[in-house]
Amino acid sequence: MTGTRRARPLLGTLVEIAIEDDLPRADTEQAFDRAFAAVARVQALMSFHDPESELSRINRVAWLRAVTVSDDTWRVLTAAQQLSVASDGLFDITVAPVLERAGFLPRHADHLPVSGHGNWRDVVLLPGQRVRLARRVRLDLGGIAKGFAVDQAIAQLRDAGVVSGSVNAGGDLRVLGNPTHTLHLRHPSQPTQLLPVTTTHAAAATSAGYFQHRQWAGRVCCPIIHPGTRTLCDARRSVTVFAYQCLIADALTKILYADPERGSRVLDHFRARAVMLEPVVHSGACRVFDSAA
Amino acid sequence: MNDDFRKWWAVPAIVIPAMVPAAISAPAFAAQYLTQEQAQQVLFPEASRFVAQPLRLTPEQASVVEKYARVRMRGAEQPVWRVEAGGRHLGWFVLDEVYGKHEFITYAVALDASGAVKGVEILDYRETHGGEMRQAAWRAQFSGKRYGAELRLGEDIKNISGATLSCKHISEGVRRALALHNVALK
Numbered sequence: 294m295t296g297t298r299r300a301r302p303l304l305g306t307l308v309e310i311a312i313e314d315d316l317p318r319a320d321t322e323q324a325f326d327r328a329f330a331a332v333a334r335v336q337a338l339m340s341f342h343d344p345e346s347e348l349s350r351i352n353r354v355a356w357l358r359a360v361t362v363s364d365d366t367w368r369v370l371t372a373a374q375q376l377s378v379a380s381d382g383l384f385d386i387t388v389a390p391v392l393e394r395a396g397f398l399p400r401h402a403d404h405l406p407v408s409g410h411g412n413w414r415d416v417v418l419l420p421g422q423r424v425r426l427a428r429r430v431r432l433d434l435g436g437i438a439k440g441f442a443v444d445q446a447i448a449q450l451r452d453a454g455v456v457s458g459s460v461n462a463g464g465d466l467r468v469l470g471n472p473t474h475t476l477h478l479r480h481p482s483q484p485t486q487l488l489p490v491t492t493t494h495a496a497a498a499t500s501a502g503y504f505q506h507r508q509w510a511g512r513v514c515c516p517i518i519h520p521g522t523r524t525l526c527d528a529r530r531s532v533t534v535f536a537y538q539c540l541i542a543d544a545l546t547k548i549l550y551a552d553p554e555r556g557s558r559v560l561d562h563f564r565a566r567a568v569m570l571e572p573v574v575h576s577g578a579c580r581v582f583d584s585a586a
Numbered sequence: 587m588n589d590d591f592r593k594w595w596a597v598p599a600i601v602i603p604a605m606v607p608a609a610i611s612a613p614a615f616a617a618q619y620l621t622q623e624q625a626q627q628v629l630f631p632e633a634s635r636f637v638a639q640p641l642r643l644t645p646e647q648a649s650v651v652e653k654y655a656r657v658r659m660r661g662a663e664q665p666v667w668r669v670e671a672g673g674r675h676l677g678w679f680v681l682d683e684v685y686g687k688h689e690f691i692t693y694a695v696a697l698d699a700s701g702a703v704k705g706v707e708i709l710d711y712r713e714t715h716g717g718e719m720r721q722a723a724w725r726a727q728f729s730g731k732r733y734g735a736e737l738r739l740g741e742d743i744k745n746i747s748g749a750t751l752s753c754k755h756i757s758e759g760v761r762r763a764l765a766l767h768n769v770a771l772k
Contacts, residue, residue: 300619301708553595554595567594571598578603579602581601582596583594586599
């Protein structure tokens with residue numbers, strides 16, 4: 294393989310950046326630094342875990358008064374709202390309390406109890422990049438910010454003069470330059486087994502329970518909430534969405550995972566493709582569902 | 587694409603039988619990002635000298651580190667380099683590795699002269715089924731070439747779209763490096 298790859302621990306996972314061009318070494322190093330810095334910035338703004346993040350500030354006070362946010366957070370909140378509208382609420386950034394209860398997110402001591410009835414409609418975006426929570430809901434951008442971070446890192450690589458490269462944040466990835474490329478999807482029950490898929494979509498994201506499932510309410514669950522029932526989804530299958538932006542791919546996996554049937558209508562809207570892998574219990578076989586087939 | 591006659595999510599496009607090599611390729615994924623020397627240069631581009639100064643902690647020191655870092659000390663010896671530029675002390679380069687449930691990662695933590703984290707770089711990453719990596723035989727196949735040799739395994743696999751691997755162990759490791767500095771490098 295030509296080019297250079299780097300990996301750093303960010304966003305709670307390993308973020309890998311590849312530069313395939315033959316650039317002078319100093320330029321390559323600078324491009325890596327810029328791209329990693331973009332990811333670190335998204336983490337600093339939108340981490341649920343970090344009490345100092347802009348997101349934590351929203352969660353603490355935005356139900357009392359409107360909070361002015363940065364351009365980046367505003368872009369993600371706006372996109373989240375569009376996805377919620379397009380999916381009729383299948384994408385919902387107010388599911389954090391369910392994830393906290395199941396142990397997927399930490400509980401912060403200064404978090405007040407949530408009302409339990411709120412949803413994405415209670416996140417009010419006001420003029421002047423201000424956010425107000427109409428009810429006591431708690432936001433988690435874990436279903437979308439990672440994809441956004443990948444898009445931001447790709448933009449930095451491009452600005453730094455990189456023609457061909459990629460950014461992979463624990464499976465949420467986007468390539469720069471290669472119109473057709475091959476990705477490998479993990480077998481949901483044997484994650485080290487890989488299924489190659491060729492695509493012309495620059496970005497892809499996968500949601501699956503294989504590395505982060507937990508026992509919850511007597512079932513094996515993954516950290517994806519069905520917004521309708523507010524319960525955790527089953528951990529057995531995996532859903533990969535191919536799209537032109539990683540933010541879109543990231544968010545659409547949550548929609549498709551929760552409801553493949555209704556989610557399919559959203560796919561067309563974003564010119565995206567979904568591949569769902571479902572292991573056949575006992576036989577070890579794997580069913581491959583492909584919206585482009 | 588999706589029409590009323592065929593719902594893609596209801597009818598599989600294909601069914602891959604168990605373990606067919608043609609359809610599901612290769613065993614585990616592995617990547618080498620930096621050799622130890624490259625990582626030293628990337629984290630301390632201005633350095634002129636890296637002096638190996640492996641740390642051997644007394645049991646008392648080890649227990650202080652464990653208490654502070656809330657993780658166990660693994661080996662008796664921790665590879666550490668003192669970093670200098672023209673006689674001036676720049677900081678420390680700490681090499682460490684973590685075994686996760688699915689992954690095996692070698693990484694480096696750069697500490698500046700005051701002991702603050704200056705950067706973290708992954709040197710080596712490989713993954714496999716959980717049990718395998720705890721077996722000595724499995725680990726032995728990498729010994730001796732861990733920090734230098736090219737790895738052939740999985741070279742054609744560029745991008746895997748899979749669910750997130752946690753880097754919790756690396757965060758713990760960074761905390762341990764900070765504790766080491768406190769206890770033995772100050």
